[in-house]
Amino acid sequence: MSASNIRKLAFLVLFLVLAGFASAEFKGLRYFKEKVVVSEAFTEKRMLSDWLPNIKGTWGDTPVYFYDSGKPGATVLIYGGAHPYEPAGTIAVYVIMENLQLSNGRFILIPRADMSASTEGILGNAYPQYLHIPTSWGQQQYRIGDRETALIDQWPDPFTYVHYPSKQNLAYQDLRNFNRTFPGRADGTLTERMSFAFMELIRNEKVDLVIDFHEASLMYPVVDTYVTHQRAEDIAMMAAMYCQLEMPMKCEVSPKGLRGLTHREIGDYSDALCVLIETAEPFIDRVVGRVTEQLMIDGKDEFLERASEKGLLYTSYDINDAPTIDHRVARLLTASLELIKMYDQFYPDKAVEFWYPRFTDVKTNGLGSYLHDPSAADPSRVFEN
Amino acid sequence: MTLQTTYTLIAMVAVFVLCSWKLKSPEISMVITAIVGALVAGFGFPVRLLVEGTLTYLDLALLFITASLFMNFYSEIGATNALIRGMVKTFYDKKWLMLFLLAFVMLVPGAFTGAGSVSILVVGGLVATVLEFMGFPPERRAAFVFITAILSAAAPPINLWAMLMAAGANMPYVGFNKILFIPVILTTIFAVFFFGRGTKARPKSEVLANLPPAAKGMNWLRLSLPFVLLLLLIFMAQYQPFVIPVIGLPLTFMLCALLVILLDPEHRSLKRWWTVATNTIETVFPLVATLTSVGVLVNIMALTGVRGLIAINFVTLPIVWIYVTALLFCPLAQGSLSYGSAVILGVPIIFRFNSVGVNVTVVAAALSLMFPLGDCLPPSRIVGRLSIEKVGYKGSYMQFLKAVLVPWLFLAALALCMLIFTKTFVPLTK
Numbered sequence: 001m002s003a004s005n006i007r008k009l010a011f012l013v014l015f016l017v018l019a020g021f022a023s024a025e026f027k028g029l030r031y032f033k034e035k036v037v038v039s040e041a042f043t044e045k046r047m048l049s050d051w052l053p054n055i056k057g058t059w060g061d062t063p064v065y066f067y068d069s070g071k072p073g074a075t076v077l078i079y080g081g082a083h084p085y086e087p088a089g090t091i092a093v094y095v096i097m098e099n100l101q102l103s104n105g106r107f108i109l110i111p112r113a114d115m116s117a118s119t120e121g122i123l124g125n126a127y128p129q130y131l132h133i134p135t136s137w138g139q140q141q142y143r144i145g146d147r148e149t150a151l152i153d154q155w156p157d158p159f160t161y162v163h164y165p166s167k168q169n170l171a172y173q174d175l176r177n178f179n180r181t182f183p184g185r186a187d188g189t190l191t192e193r194m195s196f197a198f199m200e201l202i203r204n205e206k207v208d209l210v211i212d213f214h215e216a217s218l219m220y221p222v223v224d225t226y227v228t229h230q231r232a233e234d235i236a237m238m239a240a241m242y243c244q245l246e247m248p249m250k251c252e253v254s255p256k257g258l259r260g261l262t263h264r265e266i267g268d269y270s271d272a273l274c275v276l277i278e279t280a281e282p283f284i285d286r287v288v289g290r291v292t293e294q295l296m297i298d299g300k301d302e303f304l305e306r307a308s309e310k311g312l313l314y315t316s317y318d319i320n321d322a323p324t325i326d327h328r329v330a331r332l333l334t335a336s337l338e339l340i341k342m343y344d345q346f347y348p349d350k351a352v353e354f355w356y357p358r359f360t361d362v363k364t365n366g367l368g369s370y371l372h373d374p375s376a377a378d379p380s381r382v383f384e385n
Numbered sequence: 386m387t388l389q390t391t392y393t394l395i396a397m398v399a400v401f402v403l404c405s406w407k408l409k410s411p412e413i414s415m416v417i418t419a420i421v422g423a424l425v426a427g428f429g430f431p432v433r434l435l436v437e438g439t440l441t442y443l444d445l446a447l448l449f450i451t452a453s454l455f456m457n458f459y460s461e462i463g464a465t466n467a468l469i470r471g472m473v474k475t476f477y478d479k480k481w482l483m484l485f486l487l488a489f490v491m492l493v494p495g496a497f498t499g500a501g502s503v504s505i506l507v508v509g510g511l512v513a514t515v516l517e518f519m520g521f522p523p524e525r526r527a528a529f530v531f532i533t534a535i536l537s538a539a540a541p542p543i544n545l546w547a548m549l550m551a552a553g554a555n556m557p558y559v560g561f562n563k564i565l566f567i568p569v570i571l572t573t574i575f576a577v578f579f580f581g582r583g584t585k586a587r588p589k590s591e592v593l594a595n596l597p598p599a600a601k602g603m604n605w606l607r608l609s610l611p612f613v614l615l616l617l618l619i620f621m622a623q624y625q626p627f628v629i630p631v632i633g634l635p636l637t638f639m640l641c642a643l644l645v646i647l648l649d650p651e652h653r654s655l656k657r658w659w660t661v662a663t664n665t666i667e668t669v670f671p672l673v674a675t676l677t678s679v680g681v682l683v684n685i686m687a688l689t690g691v692r693g694l695i696a697i698n699f700v701t702l703p704i705v706w707i708y709v710t711a712l713l714f715c716p717l718a719q720g721s722l723s724y725g726s727a728v729i730l731g732v733p734i735i736f737r738f739n740s741v742g743v744n745v746t747v748v749a750a751a752l753s754l755m756f757p758l759g760d761c762l763p764p765s766r767i768v769g770r771l772s773i774e775k776v777g778y779k780g781s782y783m784q785f786l787k788a789v790l791v792p793w794l795f796l797a798a799l800a801l802c803m804l805i806f807t808k809t810f811v812p813l814t815k
Contacts, residue, residue, distance in 0.1 A: 022436035124441045124680065124725055126434050126688035156444065156633025159498045159619075160543050162626040168559070169542070171552035172499075175631070189631060219736045220554075258557045286733050287697040289386050289690030290426065302386045303690075303697040310701045312737060 029129045030119045033384035034142055036094050036111070037372040041102040043068045045383060048110075051204060052186060052197035059116035059153045060194040063385055064201065065097060065109045073105020074350040075205060076340055077272070080111055080213040080332075082178045082262070084118035084145030086281055087131060087296070088328035089213030091142060092336075095329060095370045096356045105352030108205065112385050113212075114178040114194065116153040118145035128293040133325065135368030137376065144296065148176035154190045164188060166259040174260070179212075179276075182265035202270045208350060209343050210274040211336045212262045215281035215328060218304060218313040225250040226335065227276040229267025235346055236275050239338040246334050246359040248315075275339055279331040280315045280323045299323045330362035389426065390690040397422040397691060401764070411764055412671075415678040419685035426689035434684050441680030442723065444635070445502075446673045449771075450666065451638035452506035455611070457665045458645040460510070461653070463600030464608050469514050470596050471608075477589045480519065484577045487512045488533050492573065495537025497619050498634060499545035501757065501768050504537040505530060507615075509775040518592045520584040523778045528788035529580045531772035533573065535757035536796070538768075540569045542623070546727040546753035553732035556745060560814035564750040567813060568799045576792040602650030610648060615641045672770060679765045683722055692722075692729060700733040704741065707734065708805050711755060712797050719759025723767065726756050743807050746814040751803035758797055761789060 001009075044066040049056035078096060080089030093111040100107060112118055121127050121144070132139040154176050161175040162168070164185050174180040176191050184196030202210060209232075216223040228236035228251065236251045243249035254263040254276075266274035282288060282299040289295075289303050299322035308317040317323075323331075337358050344351040357370050374382045400421045404414035419438070423431050459465055476483040491512055495504040509530045516526045538545070541562040551558045618637045621629050632640075646658060686692040699707070699714045711734075718726035731752050738748045761769030766782075773785055803810050 018432055019436050022433045025433040121437060123437065124683050124687065126431075126437075126684045129433075156631065156635065158622055158626070158631045159500075159634055160548065160623060162623065164627055167626075168557060169548070170558060171548040172545075174552055185627070188627075219733055221736065221739065255557075257559070286729050287693050287700060289390055289693045291688050291690070303693050306697055306701055312700065312733075312740065314736075 025129065026120075029121070029143060029145075032130070032141075032143055034094075034111075035140075035374040036097050036383050036385065037374055037377040038065065038097050038381050038383060039067075039100045041067045041069070041100045041107075042097070042381070048194070048197045048201065051200035052193060054186070055190070055193050055197055058190060059119065059150065060114075060190045060197075062110060062112050062115040063383065065383075067100055067102055067107040067109065069102045069104050069106065069353075071104045072350070073352045074208040074343060074347065075106045075108065076209045076211065076343075076352060077108040077110070077202060077205075077207045078211045078213070078336060079109070079113045081115075081118060082113040082212060083147045083214060084112070084114065084143065085122060085127060085147050085284060086215035087142055087144055088215050088279060088281065088325060088332055090118075091133070091325070091367070092213050092329045092332035095333060095362075095367070096336075098372050099356045099370055101355040103353035105350070105354070107352075107354070108201070108207065113198070114149055114191070115385075116150045116190070117148055117176075117178065118143045120146050120150035120152065122146045126291050128291070128296065131293050131296050131325065133368055133371060135371050135373070137373035140368070140371045148173055149178065149191045149194075151176075163260045164192065168259045170260065177260075179214075179262055180260035182260055182262050183269040199266070199269060202266060202272050207270070207272045208347070209340065210262070210266050210272045211339060212274070212276040213332050213336070214276055214278045215284065216278040217285045218280050218282060218315055218317055219285055219287070219307065220278075221314045222252060223278055223280045224248060224315045224331070225252055225278050226339070227252050227254055227263050227278065229254050229263050229274045231267055232273035232275050235273065235339060235342045238345075239335070239342040242338045242342070243335060247331055249335060273343070277332055277335045279328045279335070280317075281328060282317070282322060297325050299325075299327075326362055326367040329367055330359040333357055333362060334359035386690065387694070390694045393422055393426045393689045394691045394694055396425040397686075412674040412678040415682045415764055419681045422685045422689050422691065428688060431685075431688065434688055435681055438681035438684030439677045441683060442676040444633075445500075445723075446676045447635040448500065448638075449502060449506065449672055449676075450669050451635040451642070452503055453665050453669045454662060455615075455638040455642040455645065456507055456510065457661055458642045458658070459611060461657075461661050462607070462645060462649045462651070463597070463603055464611075464645070465511055465514075466597045467599045467603045467608055469511060470593065470599060472515060473518065473589065473592055473596070477518070477586070477592065480586065481577070481581065483515070483519065484581045487515060487529075488573050488577050491530065491533035492537045492540055492569075495534060496540035497543060497623065499538060499543035499548070500634075501534035501536075501538035501760065502771055503634070504534045505768065505771045505775050509534070509772065513776040519586045521580065523776065524780055524784045524788040525580055525584075527773045527776040527778040527785050528792070529576070530776055531761060531769060531785075531789055532576045532580075532792045532796075534768055534772060535760050536569050536573055536576075538760075539565060539754050539757050541565045544753050545724055546731065546756045547749050549724060549727040550731040550735055550749045550752065553728050554735045554739075554745065554749075556749070560746045561750055564747060564803075564810060564813040565753070568754055568796070568803070572792060572796045572799065575795050579792055579795075600650060607648045607650060611641045611645050614644055668774075672767070672774075675765055675767065675770070679721070679723065682764070683725060686721075696729050696733060699730060700737055704737070707737070708801065711752075711804060712758070712801060715752060715755035716759030716762055719756045720762030720766065721764055723765060726759070727753070731756070738807075744811050744814065747803055747807040747810045750810075750814075751800045751807075754796060754800035754803070758793060758800075761786060
């Protein structure tokens, strides 16, 4: 064998060894299960494929948790994880699932809207795979994941994405973006089918209010903001005013010319009111320094502070009081809470009576105090996602 | 953190320069630079992120491989020669018409796929051959192919940089057609006259005599059908997207390559096709290696904060300094981050301009004309390298860059004017 071939073979073997180690980590994330201890208000777990059977057995299928008081009231759908690299959304839904007390009405909760996207990292961004929330009983571990549906589940990308049904041209990778594929297609790509299944769930379960949890870059104008369909504008505006008692909150109406987004299409293609909530996440800004789990947790970044000093951010940022994961989850909780309360005021005949922790509770007691120990809980109340 | 990241950046630059000098391999140098960067920044040896980085540009690598397979199969059956013979016979006497036709042929594939590399791989070789007959020196041939390729990528309807910036800024990808079309056409006209000046074509009879005879059984149907299929699949994906499934460009090219085999008038053996395929892989391999190692480097730059350090230093400049340095930062970012440049630098710049009330569609369009200028710059030099390889240019890379310079500056000046005088260009976004 020539020296050249020996060198090539050595490189190949070296790469295979490294790939073997890396594969173990990839596989670990793909099959890692998050645990949640549901509150006593929980009534039923179903799967998204119940509303569109052709996603059954795919990584697009995801658990849907029902909390039904059995008494009249509105049906509220809250979901996180449309973009898993914005983990506060998923964790906020888990906090609601673990602590919800309900007297009237019905909640439908989905912590992992795009399950597939939560099982793969973002190429080219070097993200950590997990984040850990400290609690009194140990650490609760969650996946971080990608912005888009995993390539292993939906590939290849087109050279440009043409949105259905508007035919608007969007960036190619947005065909895997759960928040760009609404209202979806029953026979489309996996992400389009997931979106369509959500629409079917909303229409068939007669959902009244949809709340979509997100996190946003601080250099993005729509940060710490409600983005609302025009039919929910009054409710969102009023809720934003009430939020000011605990935290600043803005409100914007969904642009009619930008298609595929939940707050546009759910409002247009169903009777439900839809509001998306963005909270500030330093981690996903393009200009941040070291990309570590620590940054995801504490939100402290010197580069972002420089951007703040130059007036380049759309929300206040102080490195000594940065938006920690506790803070971001807490914001989503109060923002959603005020929305539902305002809905009650606008539609008193469909009022929902409920409780879950709000901003001040989480800031005072810590996020970990609202997450329960799965090993100490009644096994029938422990679920895996 | 700033200090540590600065040390890391300095260490990475030093290691890259040293390795490039000693090893003469930019690919291995980039991987070593990434490993050293991770070590200096205190991340140890991050196996997962190094391997993950190799996959960053996998789709682009597949595109290069499959487009090359298609065109090499097409050449193997003698179709390229027949096509060149046909073009020479019909248009050779009308120099400028011929040059504009060649520029148009280069613009189309990239305009509809968003990738200038597709233009080079599909028609670059053919165009270069005709340019050679027309008396273009080698570096000017490579420069013509390069400039028209980056213009094709910037041309509407698909401009990936603008699309990625629009996606990052939550803007619809609308209003870009005119504002991209006009500068692209102006630069094309300028480039054709600039490159075509003073060239002396070889006599038509001599060219035809030296061209290989048309292959037996070759006809216009065999010549055109593979391209008809290619255009059909691309147009269907763009204009009838809900009728056909998403097959992506690599499979599109593979289907076209398969059709070439079926249309072969001489019915070559499978063994022969295997030889052509392996030779193609050998040819494309260095480029794939570049993409792979750039992906590794980009991943580690993100991990260590070096990417953020560069981005924050640029976007916190006063607006006037952004005007002054945009033509430095944007092309250099493209050279190291490829399309990632639009997301890393482009999106913050859009927000920066948005904060002072500037029309962001014009800004995005201007930036999307600046980024491709970096496609000939290190460390990746993807489109530059493809151009010289496809043309068969053997001279120095600096000579090639000199040949590119004037049309490059013309496009740069246009883009900079758009960035500075945004209000003037707003009507083109309507």
